[in-house]
Amino acid sequence: MYYLGVVVTGVGVLFLCLGGIGLFRFPDVYNRVQAGTKCTTLGAFATIIGVGIMEPTWFWKTLIIALFILATNPISSHSLGRAAYKSGTELAEGSVVDMASEFEEYSEE
Amino acid sequence: MIIIATVTVFFMLGAALSVFFFKDLMNAVVASSLVSLTATVLFYLLQAPDVAMAEAAIGVALVTGIFVVAIRRTERYEK
Amino acid sequence: MSKVKSFFYLFSVLFLVWLGFTATFQLQELALGLTLSFLLSLIFYKTYVNIGFPPLGIKRFVFALIYIIVVFKEIIKANLDVAYRAVHPKIPINPGIVIIRTNLNGDVAKTVLANSITLTPGTFTLDVIGDRLLIHWINVESKSEEEATKLIGERFERYLRIIFA
Amino acid sequence: MNAITILFLSIICLGLFLSFLRMLSGPTAPDRAVAVDTMTTIIVATLVLVAFILERYIYLDVALVYSLISFVGLVALARFLEKGF
Structure with missing residues (x-):
C-alpha cells in the first residue's frame, strides 16, 4: 500500500513540474491557461490522494482537499481567461480562427 | 525541507524587488500577493500553522482586494 | 420548484458540506452545523428557487x-x-x-x-x-x-x- | 525524510522556478495572474506533502484554508481585470 502511494505521488509531482514547463514555454495567455490549470489540477489531485494512500487515517481529509481543488480550479481558470479576453489580449501568431466577433457583446468593443 | 525553504526565500526576494520595479500597478498587486504566498510557506515550514493561516487570509484575499479597489479609484500606470 | 422543497434541498446540501469538512460526529459540532445551515438556507433559499436543482432518482x-x-x-x-x-x-x-x-x-x-x-x-x-x-x-x-x-x-x-x- | 521525498521536493521546486520566471517576464497582467494561480496550486500540493513529512495531521487545515482563500482572491482580481480601466 505504501509503495502504491509513492507511485501515485510521483506521478502527481511529475505533472506539477510539466505544468510549470508548459506555462514557461507556450506563446500566449490562453495556451498558458491550458497548461497552467490542466496539468496542475491533475498533479495536485494525484499528489494529495497519494499522501492519503500512504497514510490511510488521513484519507478522508485529503479527499476533501482534492475534491475542492478539482471543483474550484476550472472556475478560476475560466474567469482569468475571460478577463484576459475582455481586457483585449491578442491571440498568438499561429492562431487559426477567432469566432468571438460573432457575439453581440464582444463585437462593439 | 531545506531545499524548499531556500527556494522560497529567493522567490520572496525576487517578488518584493519586482514590486518596486513594475510600472503597471496591477502587476505590482499580483507580485505582492506572491510575496504573502511565500510568507505563508515560510511560516508553515517554521511550524507555525496558525500564523500561516492568518497570513493567508490577510495577505492573499484582504490586501489584494483593498489594493485593487484603490487602484481602480485612482490611476493604473505609474508616471 | 416550490419554496419549501428548495429550502430543504439547500439545507441538506449545506449540512452535507459541513459534515464533509468537519468529519466528526460530536454533538456540539452537529448542533452548530445544523444551526448555521438552517440560518443560511433561511436567508438564501429565494436565490435558489430560480436556479432549479434536478430532482432525485x-x-x-x-x-x-x-x-x-x-x-x-x-x-x-x-x-x-x-x-x-x-x-x-x-x-x-x-x-x-x-x-x-x-x-x-x-x-x-x-x-x-x-x-x-x-x-x-x-x-x-x-x-x-x-x-x-x-x-x-x-x-x-x-x-x-x-x-x-x-x-x-x-x-x-x-x-x-x-x-x- | 528520505531520498524519495528529497527527489519529489526538487521536482516541485523546478516547476515553481519556471512559473516564477513567467511571473517575472510575462508581457501582460493576465499572464502574471495565471502564473500566480499555478504557483498557488503547486504550493497547496507542497503543503500536503510537507505535512506528511512532518507527520502532523493538523497541518492539513492550512492547505484547505489556503486553497479556499486564494480562490476568492483570484476571482476578485479577475473581476477587476475584466472591467477595464
Missing part, C-alpha cells in the same frame, strides 16, 4: 456515477495531451477560438458542462451567453459550428441530458 444517480468515470478518463487524456505538447521541442499547437451550441437548459447543467469542457483535452470555456459557448481550442480540427459541437460537447451532453432532464 435512481436512474439519474447511476448516470451521474457513469458521468464521473467518463470525466476522469477524459481528464487523464487531457493531461497527457497537454504534457506532450509542452515537452515537444517544436510546441505543436494550432490554437483558435470557436463557438459551440448546447441544448441544455438550466444554469446548473450549463455550469457542469462548461467545467467538464474546461477539464478535457485541449479546450477551455471562455464565456457562456444564452445557448452558445465560447471555447478556446488548442488544436482546431474544424471551423464550423456543428462539427465543433459534435467533437467537443456531444460526449458529455448525452449523459447530462438524462441527468438534468
Whole structure:
C-alpha cells in the first residue's frame, strides 16, 4: 500500500513540474491557461490522494482537499481567461480562427 | 525541507524587488500577493500553522482586494 | 420548484458540506452545523428557487456515477495531451477560438458542462451567453459550428441530458 | 525524510522556478495572474506533502484554508481585470 502511494505521488509531482514547463514555454495567455490549470489540477489531485494512500487515517481529509481543488480550479481558470479576453489580449501568431466577433457583446468593443 | 525553504526565500526576494520595479500597478498587486504566498510557506515550514493561516487570509484575499479597489479609484500606470 | 422543497434541498446540501469538512460526529459540532445551515438556507433559499436543482432518482444517480468515470478518463487524456505538447521541442499547437451550441437548459447543467469542457483535452470555456459557448481550442480540427459541437460537447451532453432532464 | 521525498521536493521546486520566471517576464497582467494561480496550486500540493513529512495531521487545515482563500482572491482580481480601466 505504501509503495502504491509513492507511485501515485510521483506521478502527481511529475505533472506539477510539466505544468510549470508548459506555462514557461507556450506563446500566449490562453495556451498558458491550458497548461497552467490542466496539468496542475491533475498533479495536485494525484499528489494529495497519494499522501492519503500512504497514510490511510488521513484519507478522508485529503479527499476533501482534492475534491475542492478539482471543483474550484476550472472556475478560476475560466474567469482569468475571460478577463484576459475582455481586457483585449491578442491571440498568438499561429492562431487559426477567432469566432468571438460573432457575439453581440464582444463585437462593439 | 531545506531545499524548499531556500527556494522560497529567493522567490520572496525576487517578488518584493519586482514590486518596486513594475510600472503597471496591477502587476505590482499580483507580485505582492506572491510575496504573502511565500510568507505563508515560510511560516508553515517554521511550524507555525496558525500564523500561516492568518497570513493567508490577510495577505492573499484582504490586501489584494483593498489594493485593487484603490487602484481602480485612482490611476493604473505609474508616471 | 416550490419554496419549501428548495429550502430543504439547500439545507441538506449545506449540512452535507459541513459534515464533509468537519468529519466528526460530536454533538456540539452537529448542533452548530445544523444551526448555521438552517440560518443560511433561511436567508438564501429565494436565490435558489430560480436556479432549479434536478430532482432525485435512481436512474439519474447511476448516470451521474457513469458521468464521473467518463470525466476522469477524459481528464487523464487531457493531461497527457497537454504534457506532450509542452515537452515537444517544436510546441505543436494550432490554437483558435470557436463557438459551440448546447441544448441544455438550466444554469446548473450549463455550469457542469462548461467545467467538464474546461477539464478535457485541449479546450477551455471562455464565456457562456444564452445557448452558445465560447471555447478556446488548442488544436482546431474544424471551423464550423456543428462539427465543433459534435467533437467537443456531444460526449458529455448525452449523459447530462438524462441527468438534468 | 528520505531520498524519495528529497527527489519529489526538487521536482516541485523546478516547476515553481519556471512559473516564477513567467511571473517575472510575462508581457501582460493576465499572464502574471495565471502564473500566480499555478504557483498557488503547486504550493497547496507542497503543503500536503510537507505535512506528511512532518507527520502532523493538523497541518492539513492550512492547505484547505489556503486553497479556499486564494480562490476568492483570484476571482476578485479577475473581476477587476475584466472591467477595464
